[in-house]
Amino acid sequence: MTDTNYTYAVARIRALEVTLFSNATIDQLMACRTYEECLQFIADKGWGDSDTGLNAEAMLTREEEKIWEVMREMRVDMSVFDVLSYPNQFHNLKAAIKEVCTETVNPGIFYDDCEIGGEEMLEIIRNKDFIRLPDNMQAAAKEAYDTLLHTRDGQLCDVIIDRATMEAVYEAGRQAKDDIMKNYAEDTVAIADIKIAVRSAKTAKSIEFMRRAMAQCASLSVDQLSKAALAGEAAIAEYLLGTAYAGGAEALKESPSAFERWCDNRVIQTIQPQKYKAFTIGPLVAYVLARQNEIKTVRIILSGKQNGFPDDAIRERVREMYV
Amino acid sequence: MSELGIVYALLGAALAVLLAGAGSAIGVGIAGQAAAGVVTEDPSKFAKVLIMQLLPGTQGIYGLLVGFLTLSKIGLIGGGAANLDPKTGLMILAACLPIGIVGLISGKYQGMTSAAAIGIVAKKPDQFGKAMLFPAMVETYAILALLISIIAVTGIQV
Structure with a gap:
């Protein structure tokens, strides 16, 4: 029997897709002559909020936050997004191990909208309390921690955690019911x-x-x-x-x-x-990926405009849009 | 034993109303979830998605119509109950089944089609007319079942 649990969420996503940037919108953004004009353009499109003003990084961070706010509002089981959240989760692990082993403090290096935020991750690593980590993270955390502590080889530490990340993504994709998650996990690991x-x-x-x-x-x-x-x-x-x-x-x-x-x-x-599915989690996942792709593309354009890159060089890096 | 006929006939009326009504309730519920999703983000589309949501509601009305006809036929409305033999009672029960069963199934699937069509309205409100045709197609089969149930119920000699 077809699952209709996502009927409300998918319809809401369809309404939200209207606000996604199309390739034509990206062309308009590219046509802005200056960095400030670009910021004004995205602000006019509703990016950021009253607190972010025309601060590019704050606007882009706010847009990323909005994605997950919408998903949480829809009361969907957030574990279906594990495939997408593992990279940030493992990034926090990597950052915490490096901070603890090198005894340095680097503000703003953690993703806080994860299952285990920066502070909690630091506490786990400091106490070597690896058992508090998810099963798919424990072995890699211990190995990476010991490796960095004994060899001071940061690259090897990265390799251990990055591989564990991809294995976690692949396993989550393999266990997912929807094809979109399976295909995404397969592509993510292969591309990595x-x-x-x-x-x-x-x-x-x-x-x-x-x-x-x-x-x-x-x-x-x-x-x-x-x-x-x-x-x-x-x-x-x-x-x-x-x-x-x-x-x-x-x-x-x-x-x-x-x-x-x-x-x-x-x-x-x-x-x-996923544009044509009405009752599965697929359109929600597609929306998250499309928004992340959109934010990444806007970041590339803003960065290019700010640094005075020629339009051709920026355009070479501009991604295709979902809508 | 002589009352068994009226029991069968009443069961037929109940099934027509119950099954078709349940189908509509499921369908309207599914389409309503989709309608709520769109209105959350864009309240200006309320009228259009409300019409879409109402489309699967007709099966319940068809079941009600057949239920009334049956009750009238067996004399439970507007007169004393007819003295039906079990064979006639079973015939009336059989006559009520098309709208009951088809109403249940078509109500659910019309609701799902309406939900999908609401997705079209969310993205392309100017395509409302075309979007409405998809769930309307499902209605065809509920109407066919209604016709057979009406013809059969009215054709049975009491």
Whole structure:
């Protein structure tokens, strides 16, 4: 029987989708001559609130907060968004381990709209109370903590936590009922592996490093990808041509920013069918991803305008919109 | 034994009202959730989504109509109860089933189609007319069942 639990939420999302930026809106934003004009443009579109004024970072942060406020208002089971929230959750773990091990304090490095906020995460790490962490985080937290404490190798600490993040995302996707979550998790892990391969090829990392850093997924062979990375970027592109990520191979040949854009555009293409679903969680997840993509694109444009980049250079980095 | 006929006939009237009414209640409920979702963000669309929400409500009215016809037929409205034999009672029960069963199923699915059509209105209010056609198509089958139930109930000789 079709699940109609999300009927209210999906209809509300449909009404909200009208306010999402289209490609034409992004073109209008690009047409603004100055950084200040861009800020005024997004403020006129309702971005930020009375407290943020025309402060770009405050406006973008407020927009990110609005996404989750809407989801919470709709009283949906927030665990369905685990696939999306794990990266922030594991980021908090990484930041806390680094702060504790290096005995430094860096304000503003934590995401607070997570299951475990910055302060709580710091307390857990300081007390080595790893048992309080979710099951999929405990082993990685302990290993990363011990590694950083004994070797002072920050990159190795990152590798351990990043891989655990991808494994958690993949497992959450595998257990999800909806295809959108499965596909998103698959793409996220595969794209992360491709990025590791590209960076490893550029920095001449060993195959052992790559195997340790990459997470297993169904659509790519970690073994073949890491072997291709040893041979260089051209070999990675050649390997990708035979996979579902052939478009990424073309983008890789073009430029690193084109590849980054392709990665985000692929996510947007994956969620496009959710525009036509009426009773599943899919449209809600698609809305969250579309809003995050929109905020990222606006951030890129604002940053480009602020630093005086030519329009062509900014446009190369502009992502496709969901609507 | 002689009262069994009227019991069957009354059961038919009850099923027509009960099943078709339940279908409408489910359908209107589903469409109402979607309508509420849209109005939360855009109250100006209230009138349009309200019409969409009401579409699955007709099955309940059809069931009520067949229920009234049946009660009138067996004399429970406007006169003394007819002395029905069990065979005639069962025939009246069978005549009530089309609107009861089809009303239940079509009410639910019309509600779901209305909810989906409310999504169209949320994004493209100018397409209201086209959006309304989709749930209206489901209505066709409730009307067909209503016709058969009315013809059958009125055609049975008491």
